[in-house]
Amino acid sequence: MKKILAGLALATIAITGVASAQDSPFALQIGARKGVMDYRQLQLITLGQMAKGEVEYNAEAAQKAADNVVASAMLDQSMLWPQGSDSDSNIESRAMASIWAEGSDIGAKGKAFAEAAMAMQAAAGVDLASLQAAMGPLGETCVACHKDYRAPAN
Amino acid sequence: MRRILRLFLVVAIVGLGVTYLVVRPRTLPADTLSRLTGDAGRGELVFWAGGCASCHADAKATGDDKLVLKGGQSFPSPFGTFIAPNISNDPIAGIGAWNELDLANAMIRGVSPEGQHYYPVFPYASYAKADLQDVVDLRAFLATLPADPTPSGAHEVGFPFNIRLSLGGWKLLFLKDGWVVDGDLTEEEQRGRYLAEALGHCGECHTPRNALGGMESARWLAGGPVPAGRGNFPNITPAKLDWSKADIVEYLTSGFTPDFDSVGGHMALVVENTARLPEADRAAIAAYLKRVPASE
Numbered sequence: 001m002k003k004i005l006a007g008l009a010l011a012t013i014a015i016t017g018v019a020s021a022q023d024s025p026f027a028l029q030i031g032a033r034k035g036v037m038d039y040r041q042l043q044l045i046t047l048g049q050m051a052k053g054e055v056e057y058n059a060e061a062a063q064k065a066a067d068n069v070v071a072s073a074m075l076d077q078s079m080l081w082p083q084g085s086d087s088d089s090n091i092e093s094r095a096m097a098s099i100w101a102e103g104s105d106i107g108a109k110g111k112a113f114a115e116a117a118m119a120m121q122a123a124a125g126v127d128l129a130s131l132q133a134a135m136g137p138l139g140e141t142c143v144a145c146h147k148d149y150r151a152p153a154n
Numbered sequence: 155m156r157r158i159l160r161l162f163l164v165v166a167i168v169g170l171g172v173t174y175l176v177v178r179p180r181t182l183p184a185d186t187l188s189r190l191t192g193d194a195g196r197g198e199l200v201f202w203a204g205g206c207a208s209c210h211a212d213a214k215a216t217g218d219d220k221l222v223l224k225g226g227q228s229f230p231s232p233f234g235t236f237i238a239p240n241i242s243n244d245p246i247a248g249i250g251a252w253n254e255l256d257l258a259n260a261m262i263r264g265v266s267p268e269g270q271h272y273y274p275v276f277p278y279a280s281y282a283k284a285d286l287q288d289v290v291d292l293r294a295f296l297a298t299l300p301a302d303p304t305p306s307g308a309h310e311v312g313f314p315f316n317i318r319l320s321l322g323g324w325k326l327l328f329l330k331d332g333w334v335v336d337g338d339l340t341e342e343e344q345r346g347r348y349l350a351e352a353l354g355h356c357g358e359c360h361t362p363r364n365a366l367g368g369m370e371s372a373r374w375l376a377g378g379p380v381p382a383g384r385g386n387f388p389n390i391t392p393a394k395l396d397w398s399k400a401d402i403v404e405y406l407t408s409g410f411t412p413d414f415d416s417v418g419g420h421m422a423l424v425v426e427n428t429a430r431l432p433e434a435d436r437a438a439i440a441a442y443l444k445r446v447p448a449s450e
Binding site: 044096139147 | 380383384386388404408410414418425
């Protein structure tokens, strides 16, 4: 019985996996860029919990998280944002079509984020006060991009 | 036969008259504000609490550009596309020539100085609950802002919604006095209610609307689909929003959610406003949200 259930579960995963790949020609790209975002979020949890005093400050852990945020900013993402992979045509994406439209400044938004990430990298391992001071400006760069280019969730 | 026709005409005219009496724009009595004087400093707080810049400044404006209220943002809706007008201090393109009563009639009654109804995309269904003193203070603050000569754009709205008189019926149905969340509220919760239900107009996005575009107060803040776009306005009643009071205050300040995602879309514009309020006001909004009836 257990075996049958496990087999069924695997089959379901396989079927849904195939179905979503068919749903969107950009499933991989969209999945990958969402993964990059989730990775950033994970690092910010480490940094943010220390900043808020929910977790005790630890210079090494803070430095590691900040290095990771910078690493995520340095990734070559050029293949992750193909034309047509916007939220108008892909149910699994929240990336607004205006990213690809005339007048888009998503590049500048990404650059501002990378700069704030490097400022955090220089601050996180120093002491708690430096980490706290870098947290606001870093968060502002996530907000600025999500404000213009990320649609609300379903 | 002639007599019957004449009778019919009389009945028709009286009928039209009655209908007009019901749907005609109603302004505030002329002496409503006579005892009040505006304070521009306090008006600045009303301005951010009311979120005027989110709609009337350029969509991409930051910093001081948020004070240039030249209009131009478009608001697609099931009834057509509305364009925010210029409300800068320019006497011709904007509202530089308006007095306090003109602004009060616009915000509290949804009526223009020419005596026409405004479309409820201008969230006067919420501002109607604003204190008159706040409106007078806001007028004083608006008068300190720059003038911009950009003319207002025309709405793209089809029949019958292009007939402003037809909005009189809408107002009768959906302009309601009184608070949605009633009962025994602490002083802090009452302040939060004022900020959320009146000035902050949270319900305009977070409350689902019926087929005629009125807010369904029975499902206050329970969320629903974005009318002309992707995704949903989230449910922010205690049924779904299980954040602590401190979490809500943090979100309305920095835009961080408790799990360090960030705010996005139109809510980011709202946070730009709430971030400028005193901390006590954000705490009051959070306290109020905890008192809203849970609604799935």
